[in-house]
Amino acid sequence: MMHCLRAIYFIVLVMFNIVETKGLLANGNSNNSDPIHGSSGHNVDTTDIMQMLLNQTAELENLKQQAENDRSTMTKQLENDRSTIQSLQNRVFFLEAELSKLNSSKPTQEMSTYLMSMNKLIQNVATNEENDRNLTQRVDSLVKHFDDLNVQVRYTSLSLLDVHSSTEQLNSSIIQLLEERINGVHDHIANVSTRIGFTASVTSPSSSWSSGTLVFPKVITNVGNGYNPSDGVFTAPRAGVYVFFVNVQSYASQGIYVDMELNGVTKVRAMAFGSGNDYYNAGPNLAVLSLQTGDRVWVKHHSGSGYYYDGPITTFSGFLI
Structure with missing residues (x-):
């Protein structure tokens, strides 16, 4: 154009x-x-x-x-x-x-009803599809949630395993410690039950004592009740190795000799000798003896006279090792 x-x-x-x-x-x-x-x-x-x-x-x-x-x-x-x-x-x-054929085969009202039914069916299908989509989304969300829960359960299980392992180790340590403590208590009880020891002292001085067994009537310690303060003799409650100690303090310038006896046999001797201006000397001695049950140990006069007392100075002791 x-x-x-x-x-x-x-x-x-x-x-x-x-x-x-x-x-x-x-x-x-x-x-x-x-x-x-x-x-x-x-x-x-x-x-x-x-x-x-x-x-x-x-x-x-x-x-x-x-x-x-x-x-x-x-x-x-x-x-x-x-x-x-x-x-x-x-x-x-x-x-x-085609429309003429349809008009001739079905009445208009029936066709309208049919079309309405088809429209409703299409709408229902569309609604069902939407519901299916929503349901699928919800299922997916639940699956993800379950996956998260599975992960949390897995972590919790691992944590519980760690706690269980730590608890077992702690229980084992506690049991071992308790066993050691119990064994220690048993050993202590056994030791207490088997411990034997004593210490005794005279209760007054004497310037004239010159014979027989020196009796130490004042008991300071007597574990196992092996010492008899009435006669001054120790009787072994059980066999073992014992340590005995004796100290005799001289009276003024006097001299005194004592023997430690095991079943009537002298084992050691102690001496406190004084003269002139030499006063109140000490005479200590110690013996380690192997005893059998029922063996007896005591202190007896050897020579000289007298002993001194100013508190527990003249003493007799012994214990099981």
Whole structure:
């Protein structure tokens, strides 16, 4: 359409130029070698006019060719449109025929009911699909939740295993410690029950004692009750190795000798000797003896006389090792 308008425009322009050219030629000089003078005093060259006409003629030819091409294209487009219209008409005829068949086979009310039922069914299907999607999402959420719970249970199980292992180790340590403590208590009880030891002292000085067994009536310690303060004799409650110690303190400047006896046999002797200005000397001695149950140990006079007392100075001791 635009090409046609341009062609018409150029045709009018060419006609206008031709009319103007004729007027110039009619009013100008006829000398071919001189410029053409118009009535308005303008100079017109015939060569330029001819060239302009040729250019416009060529332009008209181009426009004509374009118009022919446009006409051919529009013709083809028109044929295609006609074919499309014919196809649509055939489709409409087919649909009208189908509609007539439907109208003839079912009443309109029944068709409406059927269509409504189908619409409801389609809506129900769509609703069910939406419900299925929602249910699937909920199931997925529950599955994820269960997965999280499984992970938590796994971690909790590992923690419980660690706690159980630590508890077992702690119980083992506690049991071992308790066993050691119980064994220690048993050993202590056994030691207490088997411990034997004593210490005894005289209760007053004597300047005249000179024979027999030296009795130490004051009992300071008597574990196992092996020492008898009445006669000054220790009797071994059980067999073992014993340590015995005796100290006799001389009376003033007197001298005194005592023996430690085991079943009537002298084992060691202690002496406290004084003379002149030498007063109250000590006579200690110690013996380690192996005894059998029932063996007896005591301190007896050997020579000299007297012993001194100023608290527990003159003493007799012994214990099982």
